[in-house]
Amino acid sequence: MNKKRRLRVLVAKPGLDGHDRGARIIARAYRDAGFEVVYTGLHQTPEEIVQAAIQEDVDMIGLSSLAGAHMYLFPRVVELLKERGAHDIVVCGGGIFPEEDIPKLKKAGIKEIFTPGTPLTEVVAWVEQNVEARR
Amino acid sequence: MFNKKELEEIAADNKRWQRIFKESVSKTPERLKRFSTVSGRPIQNLYTPLDLRDLDYSKDIGLPGQYPFTRGVQPSMYRGRLWTMRMFAGLGSARDTNKRFHLLVNEGQTGLSTAFDMPTLMGYDTDSPRSRGECGRCGVAIDTLKDMEILFEGLPIDRITTSMTINPPAAVLWAMYIAMAEKRGISRKVIGGTIQNDMLKEFIAQKTFMCPPEPSMRLITDTIEFGTNEVPRWNPISISGYHIREAGSTAVQELAFTLADGIAYVEAALKRGMDVDSFAPRLSFFFNSHLDFFEEIAKFRAARRIWAKIMKKRFKAQDPRSLWLRFHTQTAGCSLTAQQPYNNIIRTTLEALAAVLGGTQSLHTNSLDEVLALPTEEAATIALRTQQIIAEEVGIANTIDPLGGSYFLERLTNDMEEEAFAYITKIDEMGGMVAAIEKNYPQLEIADAAYQYQKQIDEKEKSVIGVNKYVTGEELPVEILQIEEELERNQIEWTNEVKSSRNNSKVKAALQRLGEAAQGDDNLMYPIVDAVKAYATEQEICDVFRTVFGVYRDPGVY
Numbered sequence: 001m002n003k004k005r006r007l008r009v010l011v012a013k014p015g016l017d018g019h020d021r022g023a024r025i026i027a028r029a030y031r032d033a034g035f036e037v038v039y040t041g042l043h044q045t046p047e048e049i050v051q052a053a054i055q056e057d058v059d060m061i062g063l064s065s066l067a068g069a070h071m072y073l074f075p076r077v078v079e080l081l082k083e084r085g086a087h088d089i090v091v092c093g094g095g096i097f098p099e100e101d102i103p104k105l106k107k108a109g110i111k112e113i114f115t116p117g118t119p120l121t122e123v124v125a126w127v128e129q130n131v132e133a134r135r
Numbered sequence: 136m137f138n139k140k141e142l143e144e145i146a147a148d149n150k151r152w153q154r155i156f157k158e159s160v161s162k163t164p165e166r167l168k169r170f171s172t173v174s175g176r177p178i179q180n181l182y183t184p185l186d187l188r189d190l191d192y193s194k195d196i197g198l199p200g201q202y203p204f205t206r207g208v209q210p211s212m213y214r215g216r217l218w219t220m221r222m223f224a225g226l227g228s229a230r231d232t233n234k235r236f237h238l239l240v241n242e243g244q245t246g247l248s249t250a251f252d253m254p255t256l257m258g259y260d261t262d263s264p265r266s267r268g269e270c271g272r273c274g275v276a277i278d279t280l281k282d283m284e285i286l287f288e289g290l291p292i293d294r295i296t297t298s299m300t301i302n303p304p305a306a307v308l309w310a311m312y313i314a315m316a317e318k319r320g321i322s323r324k325v326i327g328g329t330i331q332n333d334m335l336k337e338f339i340a341q342k343t344f345m346c347p348p349e350p351s352m353r354l355i356t357d358t359i360e361f362g363t364n365e366v367p368r369w370n371p372i373s374i375s376g377y378h379i380r381e382a383g384s385t386a387v388q389e390l391a392f393t394l395a396d397g398i399a400y401v402e403a404a405l406k407r408g409m410d411v412d413s414f415a416p417r418l419s420f421f422f423n424s425h426l427d428f429f430e431e432i433a434k435f436r437a438a439r440r441i442w443a444k445i446m447k448k449r450f451k452a453q454d455p456r457s458l459w460l461r462f463h464t465q466t467a468g469c470s471l472t473a474q475q476p477y478n479n480i481i482r483t484t485l486e487a488l489a490a491v492l493g494g495t496q497s498l499h500t501n502s503l504d505e506v507l508a509l510p511t512e513e514a515a516t517i518a519l520r521t522q523q524i525i526a527e528e529v530g531i532a533n534t535i536d537p538l539g540g541s542y543f544l545e546r547l548t549n550d551m552e553e554e555a556f557a558y559i560t561k562i563d564e565m566g567g568m569v570a571a572i573e574k575n576y577p578q579l580e581i582a583d584a585a586y587q588y589q590k591q592i593d594e595k596e597k598s599v600i601g602v603n604k605y606v607t608g609e610e611l612p613v614e615i616l617q618i619e620e621e622l623e624r625n626q627i628e629w630t631n632e633v634k635s636s637r638n639n640s641k642v643k644a645a646l647q648r649l650g651e652a653a654q655g656d657d658n659l660m661y662p663i664v665d666a667v668k669a670y671a672t673e674q675e676i677c678d679v680f681r682t683v684f685g686v687y688r689d690p691g692v693y
Contacts, residue, residue: 016253016269018342021382021469024582024693025589041691042342043257045265067253068508068618072268096473098508098615116473116506117602119593 005133010058012040012049014077017067022094026062029120035127046076054086060131063110065095070105078109090131094123136192137184145184156180173427173597174385175587176550182542190545195440199535203443205436205548206536207494208459213532217245219497220522221298221463225250225274226509227618228626229285232275236290238512244519246497247290247328248298250274251308256343258304258677261626270623273509274300278630278674280667283311284318293321297328298373298463298497303345305332306358307676310663313366327368329419329463332358333375335396335568339577341378342689345677348569350684354659356403361660363414370419372400373463379577380423381469383585386434387551389423391558392568392577394441398559399568401450411450415457424490425467426482432538433547435493438462441552441559463497464490471506475601476613479503484521491525492538498522508615575692582693630672637670645669646679653683 011027013020020042027039038056040049053061061081063074074093081089093105094114102113111130114123137145170178179186190196197203200210209215222244224235236247251274254266260278261270270276277283287297293316301308309330316326334351337343345351355372362371376393384392397418404414422438424431442460446452466486471479480503487500500518502510510518526532538544565571572578591597598604645666652662666676 016257016259016265016343017273018344020342020689021585025383025586027693028582028586039691039693041689043265043344043689067269068272069253069268096507098617117599119603120589121593 006034006036007060007127007131007133008036008038008056008058009060009062009127009131010038010040010049010053010056011062011064012044012052013042013064014044014046014049014073015065015067015069016043017065017069018042019066019095020064022066023062023064025120026064026094026123029124030062030127033124033128046073046080049077050080050084050086053081053089054084057134058089059134060090060092060127063091063093065093065097068096070095070097071101074105074110075108088134092126094118136187136190142184142188149181149183149185152181172386172430173425173588174387174430174584175591176386176430182546184542186542186546187549190549195549196539196545202447202455202458203440204459205440206539208439208461208496212494212535213491213526214535217526217532218491218495219246219296220244220519220526221246221248221497221499222515222519223248223250223300223465223499224510224515225252226616227271227275227622229275229277229282231271233286233288233290235512235515236287239515239519240290240295242516242519243523246296246298248499249286249300251299251301252276253343255304255308255673256301258307258345258673258680260672260674261623261630263674268623270626271618276622276626277308277311278626278672279633279670280311280314281629281633281670283308283315287312287315292316292319293325297326298331299328300331302331302334302337302341302343303351304673304677305330306354306660306663307667307673309358309369309371310660310667313664314668323366325368326366329370329373330358331375331421332372333396335399335572336375336378336393338572338687339379339392339396340382340384340581341375344687344689346680346684347687348572350680351687352399352403352569354680355400356407357658357660359400359404359414359417360407360409361658362417363409365660367417370417373419373421374400375421377421377423377465379581380425380467382581383469383588384581385584386425386427386430387554387558388577388580388584390434390438390441390551391555391562393420393422394438394445394555395559395562395568395571397442398445398449401446402567405450411446411452412454412457415446415450415452416454416459420460420462422462422464422495423467424464424486424493424495426470426486428485428489429544429547430551431486431489432493433544433551435462435464435490435495436536436539436544436548437552437555439494440548441555461496463499464493464495465499466490466501468501468505471501471503472599472601473506475607475611476503476506477611478601479506480517480521483518484525487521487525488531491531492536494536504613504615507613509618511614511616513614575690578692633670634672641669642666642671642675646671646675649676650679650683653679
């Protein structure tokens with residue numbers, strides 16, 4: 001039987017922002033959906049996040065930001081993944097973003113952006129449809 | 136409050152009425168399967184004197200300004216002086232925020248409240264690699280005393296009180312404020328205000344970190360002691376439930392964890408050898424006002440009563456002011472929605488009303504756009520006007536505790552007190568709040584409540600207008616405040632300028648003295664004040680703490 005392994009996802013809080021209610025709820029929702037979840041905890045640099053993603057061999061990184069530093073931090077994660085040859089790890093983001101930043105983030109390689117009010121079921125369904133186990 | 140005979144009659148009447156009610160809903164069923172508060176507390180169809188069977192008016196409710204302070208801490212409450220209208224503000228540079236402060240004061244706000252950016256909150260300078268992209272984004276950037284001087288330029292700090300939401304580096308920012316005042320010829324004995332300085336709730340909820348819990352408690356106790364001796368009109372701590380609630384707790388968890396934190400701070404100060412009545416009157420509190428109107432009002436009333444009992448019975452305080460739970464309130468940021476943002480004005484109004492009916496001493500009302508970005512001038516002004524309308528147009532400040540005596544409210548107040556005490560006992564049994572935090576107990580209790588609440592919203596068991604009900608899909612355009620790209624570069628250049636014009640050997644000596652004091656038992660506030668006066672940067676001082684005390688890392692539990 002060629003059963004694909006469970007999806008492995010890294011939920012990460014880049015930067016100094018301490019708002020982790022959303023990230024922790026998402027981590028629980030992913031876990032309840034059957035994914036293997038790694039949560040970095042708060043105050044991670046982009047370098048630390050990419051290191052953890054590679055070390056943990058994850059299929060996706062979910063970044064959470066609510067304090068306005070996303071325009072530097074999110075693209076930096078994508079850039080570092082490329083540098084480390086791990087560009088096939090999908091990156092998505094959630095939190096509070098001014099409307100006009102969303103297309104810019106997508107252009108920088110963030111595959112999807114989730115804003116406040118998105119139901120958990122939708123967030124989970126997106127992962128199931130858009131992320132595949134890398135090996 | 137009722138005699139036995141009266142209660143028997145009411146019970147008989149009530150029994151008859153419940154039958155009528157049942158009949159009525161058999162024809163037209165009740166709207167909901169379960170009626171409950173935002174926190175999930177079940178609510179009865181009707182409250183009567185039967186719910187207050189054991190209530191003793193004088194002992195349990197009493198009069199304003201009298202034990203147990205259920206109806207308010209001051210005898211005159213808002214008949215004397217309205218609550219302080221204190222809008223939380225901070226954006227971009229010290230210069231930008233100073234301009235906002237002047238605007239708010241000109242529009243009639245009566246206290247100042249400072250929001251710092253993330254690097255300042257965490258004890259890093261703007262030029263730290265960890266600060267990249269964060270400068271001025273969620274508050275004002277402060278690196279040195281120079282920034283503090285600019286921040287309060289032209290503001291009457293001898294007459295108006297200032298609150299600073301700052302925690303791990305609270306001692307440093309407070310020292311900067313004291314130094315700034317003294318440079319202007321205003322004595323530390325005269326200035327009034329509050330530093331948040333509540334690390335326990337940081338570990339639990341807000342999560343700005345620097346050092347581990349034990350040395351954090353030492354720093355806090357140093358500030359309480361220093362304040363008592365040197366800055367008598369300052370509240371050296373604001374014991375906060377706000378962030379606990381924003382992290383997703385229930386109302387009772389907010390109440391219980393906050394007061395359990397308060398107990399831990401009192402115990403630490405007593406252990407230092409301080410007399411309870413020397414510092415207890417300057418302990419202040421900070422609560423959230425969420426959407427569930429009556430539950431919130433009951434929470435504020437219960438908080439006053441519980442704290443008075445704790446201070447009197449557990450800590451044997453004698454001074455009546457030691458029994459006062461004085462608190463600031465902020466309306467619930469987490470209740471606002473990005474969808475249909477103008478609705479946020481209404482949510483904030485109702486929450487502010489609950490805070491006032493609950494007897495708050497000071498209030499911040501959120502701006503309608505705070506769910507999207509830092510507030511614009513226009514949005515912040517509407518939020519301030521909301522308070523002014525409540526204070527001056529609707530008449531609820533005409534009498535004290537107007538809802539006192541409501542069967543529903545008094546019952547809620549009693550229930551919440553009882554449930555909060557059960558939590559406090561449990562935390563005592565765990566060895567106190569520091570031990571409970573090390574076991575991640577409050578953190579996980581809150582995470583459970585937050586996850587349950589989110590699921591209720593997803594399943595539409597709880598309504599959020601514009602999000603899971605009455606969704607239009609069409610967003611109203613709201614103007615968003617932008618922080619300029621060059622701010623970070625400018626701030627780094629500016630701090631470098633300050634560093635090149637100061638006396639570096641003086642800074643080095645001050646930091647060395649601070650390091651030595653940190654290794655011993657001396658009160659750290661004195662060497663911190665010396666260091667900021669020499670224009671040591673915030674991070675230079677905090678790095679001393681991190682070196683001596685170690686760095687706390689998020690355990691990352693979910």
